[in-house]
Amino acid sequence: MLATLTSRRFLRSALPAISLVMILLPIFYMQPRTMSYFGLNLLLNLAIPIALATMAQMFVLTVNDLDLSIGSYVSLVACIGATWLQQTPLLGVAALLACIVVYGLLGALVHVRNLPSIVVTLGMSFVWLGLAVLLLPTPGGQAPGWIRTVMTLKTPMVPFPILAALLIGVLVHFGLMRSSYGAVLRGAGGNPRAVARAGWSVLRTKVTMYVMAGIFGMLSGLSLVGLTTSADANIALRYTLLSIAGVILGGGEFVGGRVSPIGAVLGTVTLVLAGSFLSFMRISPDWQIGAQGAILIVVLALRALINRRGSTA
Amino acid sequence: MNGLSKGMPRALLEKAWLGSFLAAAAVWAAAMIYSGGQGGGQMLGAALSFSTFFVIVGIGQMLIIATGPGNVDLSIPGTIALAGAIAMKVMDGEDSLIVVGLAASLAAGAAVGAANYGLIRVLRIPPIIATLSSNLLVQSTAIAYGRGLRVKPPPAFADFTTATVFGVPVLALCAVVFAAVMAVVLARTVFGRSVLAIGQNMRAAWLAGVAVDRTRLLTYTLSGLFAGLCGALLAGFSGGSSLDMGMEYLLASIAVVVIGGTSVAGGKANVPGIWGAALFLFLLLTMLNTFGAGAGVRLVMTGLIIIAVITMAGGDKPAR
Structure with a gap:
């Protein structure tokens, strides 16, 4: 029992939970009122869009790519949500679908031409931001009522952000970690050649992952605009770095x-x-x-420590 | 798959950097035709001035990117902001303190760079995350340190950073010399060859006796140093430091390196290309401006051009 509890694998996967507890306990201790339904709701509200953006980033990271455009993409979706989706829902839905198609095409381009994703998505970050600026030059717009209703849902007992975060995590976990095609998708990141030899199309896995990123990025933008009720072109730019940090903090690797x-x-x-x-x-x-930044460094230092101990033992 | 086996022939490599200059010239000519030949010299002067800063940080970024896949410096914006604030605070508007202030900001930049490599080497953190985290820390330091800072640069320093000779900015001339020196360093010194060797295959370089750790430490330190220099000069050029003056350099520093013909797969660096790319990007924005395009269109065009350049150049080996 003790052996499993101190094993490298267990410690590694427990590290994200431990770091969360380490930061949550002092907050509860210093301000016990945060332990209430309302307090937790307030504390964790903005975690939903960021968690969704992190999932999007994770899909891209799974196939050894990196998405530097997710922040400006989420901003664009938020702008679409606060303008077209509200005024002319059909046009809004069409625009969002087009965005997801573009994401899929990017995946295909990166794979077929063997391009560094970091540069392609860097270029796309300018494109998404430019489109967002064209759509909404000054902050404003209004979120559609139904999104606001969803985002301000009063769930019984457990606050909505916690339920939503759990749901996101568990859904993706079963899709990516427990399903058979999920294993192929992750395999395409682990050893693309082996996956190709086994008869799977690596192109298809890449496109799938980029499309998933596009979908989750869209959900992130819509949930964000539901919380803030209005949008602006720079609203989520910091999500790019935050999402990479979140994936890595949660135990992900770059390759x-x-x-x-x-x-x-x-x-x-x-x-x-x-x-x-x-x-x-x-x-x-x-x-x-x-x-x-400090949290990132500390957690990764701890992980390095666990890895080193595990490799010498 | 291997970058070496499909390494571009030298002639093609040279064409790659020529291309960015040709593109810059074409964009300038287009803007000239549109405006009927008005203000062409001014436009070039402005392009040289602003490109200078991109070239300085671009060369540091290039050294790091050339050491191989995954190596990138995301701490440049924070370093620029911190170095700018330090330079202005230490100089305190006095001409006599210019050298001290410059030295302080360079030291701060170099310290950030060295610390970055410390995180990468000692804690085994991937460079992207290490420099991203340190950028957050440095940026916070800059905010705390520079709060309420309203110091103007010393007159002599401000004059130097904005001086021109026959319409050519002095700073740009210095940056041309600087780029030439770095090109020689890259091609002719042990350090330069080591950078490229590590970028092609780190393990092979190590087995061949290249001082891998020392070289990588030096690339990160130099990148920090150059970002520090850029921060101090930028503060002098724009009449004081501001906390967000480094923001645009995060992505732009990577963009000029890649458009300039340096391979993201590592092992291939190109100094003149950085000048071409910086001029090209600036002139492109100016051209779109003269055409009356708004900020949105300018951003979209910049992005599409980055993607077009990388698609045409192709990747012989994916960096990530």
Whole structure:
């Protein structure tokens, strides 16, 4: 029993949960009122769109690519949500579908031409942002009522953000980690040649993952605009780096298709809570983004420690 | 799959950097035709001025990208902001303190770079995440340090950063010399050859006796140093430091390196191409501006061109 509890594998997968508890306990201790339904709702509200964006990033990371455009893509979706989707729903839906198709095409382009995804998505980040600026030059717009209703749902007992985060994590976990095609998808990140030799189309796995990223990025943008009720072109730019950080914090690796959906959700929540943690500690908000950096470094240092111990043992 | 086996022939490599200059010239000519030959010199002067800053950080970014897949410096924006704030605070508007201030900001930049490699090497954190985390920390430091900072640059420093000789910015001339020196360093020194060797195959380079750790440490330190230099100069050029003045350099530094013909797969670097790419990107935006295009169209065009360039150049080996 003790052996399993101290095994490298267990420690690695428990690390995201442990870091979350480490940051949640002091918050509860310093401000017990956050333990209420309302407090948790307030604390974790913004975690939903970030968790969805993190999932999108994770799909791309699974096939050894990196998406530097997810932040501006989420911004664009939020802008579409606050304008077209509200005024002319048909046009809005068509635009969102077109965005997802573009994502799939990007996956195909990266695979067929063997391009570095980091550069292609870097270019796309300018394109998405440009489109968002064209659509909504000044902050404004209004979220459709139905999205706001969903995002302000009063669920019984457990606050909505927690349920939503759990649902996202578990759904993706079963899709990617437990299904047979999920294994193929992850295999395409681990060893594309082997997957190709086994008769699977690597092109198809790449397109699938990019389309999934497009879908989850869209959900992220829509949930964000549901919370903020209006949008602007720069609303989610920081999601790009935050999503990468969340995946890595949750136990994902840059290569080899090693990811953990539930870990990534926990990682995201940890990063989101870092800000509240500082304000409860009465530390100047100047250090808010710095704290996210520090958490990343500390958790990854711990992981390196676990890995090293495991390899010498 | 291997970058070496399909390595571009030298002639093609040279064509790659020529291309970015030709593109820059074409864009300039198009803007000239549209405006009927008005303000062409001014446009070039402005392009040289602004490109200077992109070239300085671009060369640092190039050294890191050339050491192989996954290596990238995302801490440039924070470093620029911090170095700018430090330069302005130390100089305190006094001409006599210019050298001290410049030294302080360079030291800060180099320290950030060295710390980045420390995270990568000691804690085994992937470079993207290591530099991303340190960027967050450095940016926070810059915010806390530079809060309420309203110091103007010393007159002599401001004059130097905005001076021109026959319409050519002095800073741009310095940056041309700087780029030439770095091109020689890359092609002729042990350090330069080591960078390229590591980029082609780190393990092979190590087995061949290349000081891998020292070289990589130096690339990250130099990138930080150049970002520090850029921050100090930018603060002088724009009449004071601001906390978000480094923002656009995060993606732009990568863009100029890639458009300039440096391979993201590593092992292939191109210094002149960075100048061409920086001029091209700036002139492109100016051209779209003269055509009356709004900010949105300019962004979309920039993005599409980056994608078009990389699609045409093709990837012989995916970096990620």
